[in-house]
Amino acid sequence: MTAEILWVTAATTDDLWEGDILDVEVEGEQVLLVHVMDGPVKAYQGMCPHQEVLLGDGSWDVDTNRLLCPGHKWEFDLMTGAGTNPLGCQLFEYPVKVDGDDIVLGIPQDGTRHHNRFETSEGDE
Numbered sequence: 354m355t356a357e358i359l360w361v362t363a364a365t366t367d368d369l370w371e372g373d374i375l376d377v378e379v380e381g382e383q384v385l386l387v388h389v390m391d392g393p394v395k396a397y398q399g400m401c402p403h404q405e406v407l408l409g410d411g412s413w414d415v416d417t418n419r420l421l422c423p424g425h426k427w428e429f430d431l432m433t434g435a436g437t438n439p440l441g442c443q444l445f446e447y448p449v450k451v452d453g454d455d456i457v458l459g460i461p462q463d464g465t466r467h468h469n470r471f472e473t474s475e476g477d478e
Contacts, residue, residue, distance in 0.1 A: 356463035358448065363458040366451065369394065374420070374431075376409030380460045382467055383407070384447060387431045390415045396447040396458050397434050402471040403427050403442075442471035 361379050364386055369375045375386045376399050383399030385408045401408055406424035413420045418431045428438040436442030445467045448459035461467065 356461040358459040359462050360450075360457050360459055362455045363396070363449075364456045365454045366456065367454065369456060372415045374409055374413050376407055379458050382460065384458060385409050385444075386449070386456060386458075387413075389418060389432060392432070394449055394451055394456055395431060395434075396449040397429075397431070397444040398468045400468055401427055402436070402444065402469045405468075408444075436471065439471075443469055445469045 359380065363377050363379045363384065364375060369386050369388045371388050372390045373388050377384050377386055385397045385399040387395045389395060399408055400406065401422045401424055404424050406422055408420060408422060410423045411420050413431065419437065420429045420431050427436060429435065429444055430437050434444035434446045450457050
């Protein structure tokens with residue numbers, strides 16, 4: 354059984370231009386909105402799966418779609434949410450759609466926090 358989805362306006366296209374990232378809080382969840390260059394708007398958990406640092410404070414290379422977390426330099430592919438350094442971690446991805454000027458985010462109504470965590474085998478570095 355899949356969870357019901359609550360669709361909520363998270364931002365507008367004036368808030369998130371192509372090539373931008375934006376931290377928003379929606380329904381109590383920290384979310385990172387990404388407007389990929391020449392691509393879609395994506396939405397991921399807004400906290401790093403390592404030590405819960407805000408990913409929106411990181412540096413994003415729009416040419417490679419790689420985001421570098423400001424905490425411990427973990428790296429994520431913002432087209433897929435996959436961790437590229439270290440491998441094996443994955444950002445939770447929210448459904449998102451653009452409706453006119455509104456960026457609308459789907460929040461699963463399953464009673465859980467939508468935030469993946471990941472520990473390295475070397476411990477908390």
